[in-house]
Amino acid sequence: MTANRAVRWADPTIMGAALAGPGGPTWTGAATRAILSAMTTPAPTPLEPRALAAGLTAAGVAGVTISWADNNGIPRSRTVPVGALPRVAEVGVGITTLFAVFDSADAITFAHADLATPSGDVRLVPVLDKLVPLAGQPALAWAPGRQVAADGDPWPYDQRGALERQVDALAADGLTALVGYEMEFGVYLDDGADDEPVPAHPGPAYSPQALVGIDGFVADVLRDCAANGLELGQLHAEYGPAQMELSLAATDPVTAADNQLLARQTLRAAAQRHGLRLTFAPLPATTVAGNGWHVHTSLWRGERNLLASHTGRPTDDGAAYVAGLLRDLPAVAAVTAPSQGSLARLRPGFFAGAYGFWGVENREAPLRYVPGTAFLGEGNANVELKTSDASANPYLALAAVLAAGAAGVAEGLTLPEPVQSDPGTWTADERAEHAIVALPASQEEQEKALTGSPRVAGALGPALLGAFLAVRRSDAASAHDRDVDDVLAGLRWRY
Ligand code: GLU
Numbered sequence: 345m346t347a348n349r350a351v352r353w354a355d356p357t358i359m360g361a362a363l364a365g366p367g368g369p370t371w372t373g374a375a376t377r378a379i380l381s382a383m384t385t386p387a388p389t390p391l392e393p394r395a396l397a398a399g400l401t402a403a404g405v406a407g408v409t410i411s412w413a414d415n416n417g418i419p420r421s422r423t424v425p426v427g428a429l430p431r432v433a434e435v436g437v438g439i440t441t442l443f444a445v446f447d448s449a450d451a452i453t454f455a456h457a458d459l460a461t462p463s464g465d466v467r468l469v470p471v472l473d474k475l476v477p478l479a480g481q482p483a484l485a486w487a488p489g490r491q492v493a494a495d496g497d498p499w500p501y502d503q504r505g506a507l508e509r510q511v512d513a514l515a516a517d518g519l520t521a522l523v524g525y526e527m528e529f530g531v532y533l534d535d536g537a538d539d540e541p542v543p544a545h546p547g548p549a550y551s552p553q554a555l556v557g558i559d560g561f562v563a564d565v566l567r568d569c570a571a572n573g574l575e576l577g578q579l580h581a582e583y584g585p586a587q588m589e590l591s592l593a594a595t596d597p598v599t600a601a602d603n604q605l606l607a608r609q610t611l612r613a614a615a616q617r618h619g620l621r622l623t624f625a626p627l628p629a630t631t632v633a634g635n636g637w638h639v640h641t642s643l644w645r646g647e648r649n650l651l652a653s654h655t656g657r658p659t660d661d662g663a664a665y666v667a668g669l670l671r672d673l674p675a676v677a678a679v680t681a682p683s684q685g686s687l688a689r690l691r692p693g694f695f696a697g698a699y700g701f702w703g704v705e706n707r708e709a710p711l712r713y714v715p716g717t718a719f720l721g722e723g724n725a726n727v728e729l730k731t732s733d734a735s736a737n738p739y740l741a742l743a744a745v746l747a748a749g750a751a752g753v754a755e756g757l758t759l760p761e762p763v764q765s766d767p768g769t770w771t772a773d774e775r776a777e778h779a780i781v782a783l784p785a786s787q788e789e790q791e792k793a794l795t796g797s798p799r800v801a802g803a804l805g806p807a808l809l810g811a812f813l814a815v816r817r818s819d820a821a822s823a824h825d826r827d828v829d830d831v832l833a834g835l836r837w838r839y
Pocket residue numbers: 359360361528633634635636637689694695696707730
């Protein structure tokens with residue numbers, strides 16, 4: 345990542361956007377370093393755990409919340425007192441091996457043979473470089489966690505590790521990726537009534553007037569994100585009543601996933617202060633707009649954005665990257681939009697990506713190519729995956745995306761013609777003529793797609809794949825024979 349990569353993914357039109365700051369601040373540990381540098385004692389080695397703990401204590405921080413996301417995309421955590429940080433930084437804190445097989449309702453499935461007993465321990469180790477004191481929860485700091493085996497060896501169920509492996513694999517081919525998330529969510533009054541949540545803004549869609557009633561919340565989100573080291577693209581009232589969207593600046597992939605988790609925490613704390621309740625669920629109810637957490641990626645060789653092109657369409661390696669994503673889209677979607685709520689969200693005509701195709705700036709396409717125009721600069725070029733939501737583990741989601749795309753580059757795949765309309769409005773014959781098929785619409789179809797892609801399945805590795813599939817089956821079994829509204833209500837506040 346270098347300062348002169350002029351990357352700015354700005355969507356000039358109303359639907360969707362992700363902005364990436366050109367050579368923006370390296371936020372890694374920035375807030376922490378600020379605390380350390382404010383100390384009067386001799387300059388400590390940056391992020392030396394003892395000095396860090398002392399600095400945090402002096403700043404009034406009592407505990408550090410170490411967070412990861414499980415296979416349902418649900419954030420989990422442990423909080424340790426600041427005084428324990430030096431020891432915890434070394435050996436982590438114990439958590440059960442069974443977190444890999446928690447399902448979306450916190451039920452533990454014992455159906456994955458290698459994690460079929462309640463015995464076993466994993467160590468959750470904070471990533472100190474990413475530790476930030478939380479602006480919205482001043483007594484706490486936050487850090488993403490790595491999961492390692494009890495003896496310190498790699499733990500094959502560690503989702504963050506799976507993404508790190510993909511990033512390393514790209515690097516071995518001389519490639520890097522930039523990733524930016526768009527997060528849509530619903531804002532409701534926190535009045536304790538679950539049955540009929542009351543929208544905190546009435547619309548109109550994208551209107552400044554929609555947010556006036558919650559401007560204290562909006563202001564706190566902007567302030568707290570900045571203080572927590574999250575660079576934002578923009579924030580706006582989205583399409584549906586109660587819906588908003590926040591876009592995060594593009595960063596390296598692991599930071600993008602860390603930031604996505606930190607953004608959830610930051611948003612929730614701000615909402616709490618204003619008597620609001622947020623839903624990040626892919627589809628909070630059948631009657632409201634879906635919440636996509638779209639992923640924008642670009643692939644770079646040195647300073648060259650491979651997605652950039654002068655023709656308005658991706659070329660060469662950039663085209664091969666998109667072709668790789670397109671080939672594996674059903675398997676990728678099984679990881680990036682994996683829940684019962686995801687499946688309910690993927691309806692044609694809702695800009696969520698229900699059929700497998702790509703298009704240039706086509707907002708109905710699950711793969712929307714965003715060209716780098718002369719106006720915006722080549723760094724702007726990227727491809728957006730719309731078939732992605734908060735029920736995906738962000739580390740696994742990005743590992744799946746990068747594995748699929750990189751394989752396309754390695755194999756020099758060719759990209760078919762773009763589709764510029766909505767194949768959902770075509771006849772079945774027209775779709776067949778263009779070889780456009782629906783993306784997997786059930787857990788069984790997703791499992792078939794995922795196990796059928798050596799690239800995406802390989803990105804998870806056999807252990808994590810086994811646990812992931814067991815969790816998906818558990819979710820599907822508990823949704824079986826239930827009304828979809830009931831299933832969606834159960835997932836509404838989980839992410
Ligand atoms: N809310 C839509 C979704 O479910 C996306 C709308 C947009 O393109 O911003 O993904």
